[in-house]
Amino acid sequence: MTIPRFWREFEHRYRLVGTKCPSCGRVYFPPRDVCPYCHRESVGKMQNYELKNTGKIYSFTVVYQDIPDFKELKPYIVAIVEMDDGPRITGQVVDALPEEITIGMPVKAVFRRIREESPSGIIEYGYKFVPI
Template sequence: MMTETVRTWRHIPQRYNLTGSKCLQCGNVFFPSRIICPECRRKGKLEELKFSGKGRIHSYSVINTPTDEFKDIAPYVVAIVELEEGARVTSQIVDCDPDSIEIGDEVEMVFRKVREEGEDGVISYGFKFKPKT
């Protein structure tokens, strides 16, 4: 069972890449991917888009009192990042002092551990962002 879970998880490209979609009709970009453009409806044709992973902090919050699952890493920053391509994603900001973060700071995507399920469980990885150096 465990082998099957790991195999399935590794075949999901969105787990390893920051991907979304772009409407070829109006040019809007979306994260996560969509199958229909909300602007163009059926007239729009969407294609997969791999984002650069670079962006700026649009808004953020410092979490000082987290749930039990995240108490070991508090305080930490959760932000809305506006990617260079225009889409916005919500992500944790890592490798920084929470007091040093400001709106407009440049950030870049990194691949990090998100959580571990149980003592002997599967470790989940995903994207987070860190300040650009």
């Protein structure tokens, strides 16, 4: 299996699937094998959990620096989103101008194109956030 194919087959890149600890109820994304709070009590017991796709912006920054694969996006917004289920997830915020973004703004995760590998033409998809 090629590396691009291997990377594309991570389920949590396309659906917000994490894990939930049956002992304490905490939700994690990306998935974890062990709860850092319950330790041995959670080994082998973590449950797959599909997160809600909504949350609020916890923190954000606007990126103005040239990055080779993302030059056409400049400037773009990267935020830490506190999901309604609890985990904080980092992702790009789209469909909004930098001056429109605020801490506490409600957002939802959507499935979007992340980038295209030029020589091979492989398109990578994943989640981004949009204001709601």
